[in-house]
Amino acid sequence: MKFGSPWAPLRQNNSFAVKVLRFSVLFSLLTIISLLRIRNSFDRMAPDPGFWFLEQVRDNNFLHIFSNQDGFLHLAPRFSFEIVSLFPIKYQAIAGTIGMQFVFAAVGMAVLYIVQLETKQFWLAFVGALMVVAVPSAAESTVGNLGSVKWPLTILLAFILSSSMTMYRHSNLTIACALFIGLSQPYSILLLVPVCIKKFLSNSKVEFTKAEWCVVITSVVQGLIWVTSGVALQKYGEPTYFAWSGMGIFWYSIWLTPTLTGLLILLFLFFFRKRVNVGSAFEMRLASASVLLALVAYLQLGIKDSSSVAPQAISWVALLLTVSKLDGLFGQKIAKFGMLLVLIISLTASVKWFNASWYLTSGPTWRSEIERARNECEQYDRNEVDVKQFMGDTSFDCKQLIGGS
Numbered sequence: 001m002k003f004g005s006p007w008a009p010l011r012q013n014n015s016f017a018v019k020v021l022r023f024s025v026l027f028s029l030l031t032i033i034s035l036l037r038i039r040n041s042f043d044r045m046a047p048d049p050g051f052w053f054l055e056q057v058r059d060n061n062f063l064h065i066f067s068n069q070d071g072f073l074h075l076a077p078r079f080s081f082e083i084v085s086l087f088p089i090k091y092q093a094i095a096g097t098i099g100m101q102f103v104f105a106a107v108g109m110a111v112l113y114i115v116q117l118e119t120k121q122f123w124l125a126f127v128g129a130l131m132v133v134a135v136p137s138a139a140e141s142t143v144g145n146l147g148s149v150k151w152p153l154t155i156l157l158a159f160i161l162s163s164s165m166t167m168y169r170h171s172n173l174t175i176a177c178a179l180f181i182g183l184s185q186p187y188s189i190l191l192l193v194p195v196c197i198k199k200f201l202s203n204s205k206v207e208f209t210k211a212e213w214c215v216v217i218t219s220v221v222q223g224l225i226w227v228t229s230g231v232a233l234q235k236y237g238e239p240t241y242f243a244w245s246g247m248g249i250f251w252y253s254i255w256l257t258p259t260l261t262g263l264l265i266l267l268f269l270f271f272f273r274k275r276v277n278v279g280s281a282f283e284m285r286l287a288s289a290s291v292l293l294a295l296v297a298y299l300q301l302g303i304k305d306s307s308s309v310a311p312q313a314i315s316w317v318a319l320l321l322t323v324s325k326l327d328g329l330f331g332q333k334i335a336k337f338g339m340l341l342v343l344i345i346s347l348t349a350s351v352k353w354f355n356a357s358w359y360l361t362s363g364p365t366w367r368s369e370i371e372r373a374r375n376e377c378e379q380y381d382r383n384e385v386d387v388k389q390f391m392g393d394t395s396f397d398c399k400q401l402i403g404g405s
Helices: 008-013 018-036 050-059 062-066 075-084 089-119 120-131 149-162 164-169 171-182 184-203 212-231 249-271 279-300 304-328 331-353 366-380 396-404
Strands: 384-391 392-398
Touching: 008 366, 008 396, 018 089, 018 120, 050 075, 050 331, 050 366, 050 392, 062 075, 062 212, 075 089, 075 171, 089 149, 089 164, 089 304, 089 366, 120 304, 120 331, 149 164, 149 171, 149 184, 149 212, 149 279, 149 304, 149 331, 164 171, 164 212, 171 184, 184 279, 212 331, 249 279, 249 304, 279 304, 366 384, 384 396
Parallel strands: none
Antiparallel strands: 384 392
16 A cells, blocks of 8 residues: 655655755654653653663773673663763753653654665655654653663664665664664564574575674674673562553553564464565564564563563554555555554554653652752762662762762
8 A cells, every 4th residue: 555755746856955854854853752752851860770870980981881780781871871971960861861862763763764665655654653752661661761772772673674675775884783782682682583483494594684693793792791790680670470450551551562463463464475475574574573572571571661662662563564565455445444543543552651651750850959969068068969869869979069060
């Protein structure tokens, strides 16, 4: 099913300036949507794991970004907090929360480009990008938490590795992304399982692209670091695997929908593989990625919102793309109705859980706490003082507070 592009009148003048204009308009729109999600939490620092990285930036040199303290390399968030630390102390929470929205918007733009490259349909790609920046599960603790930046980056890697056209056209860029994300997300190796299974079933040799080989290499590195670190596989306490009393629909949705949606897509594409053939490999890899990420994260972390961000966004986009192909089976009316239904369901969930939740909006603002701590240092001649945020606090040396702008 084809949809027109709003950029069609500009195609005859496809100059560099026009390309920049298109990119700027779309990126600005996605950024604005992302920023609206955190309008009540701009100036708050998420305690988990934001404080940990911020403290390590202050207490250690730049090489801490290669630390194995987490049991694996966590390059992206550690590097992100190095950038945040360049801002004046009282503006670091704002820099971190806004920075996270830039990441979501950038990933949304990449998804838009990749989906349009695969489908040649702008509106499908644009809705997919919106699903990424408005994914409901992010509202609980991820949308304003730069420490959880690996999850939107996992979405990006899933789309890159699912798109053979993207890896072929942008080989160097996809290699760089695979290396950086692979050194930030130990789950990256899961995204290669579908191609391995396919090759095994067809009894053919597994041949990876350069980007996929980078994921293999970084996964080996992550495995070696985990073995030598001595850090247990489970770091966040006892995981919750089953529904608890009063568990709302939000938690049921992040627990069940990524896996069930991905499995539904895979079953559909399997049974109709002879009639839905063009481009189906793209949707199959996306659906497989959502299922694998959701299951492994559940086994390790239990029912957890941050680890549901990637599989939920990936499964929604995969479902939208799969339903768009129903016109070849049941006609355009059924396909349009199915796409409208997917859009309504995703829009309803996104609107309901759009705003950053109490976890990110509660407690004092970062700037007010910095001012209070500075006054405390000056009045009581202390060497160290705590800066408190909701469900967490971090210690500052008074010399850093008073000397920092």
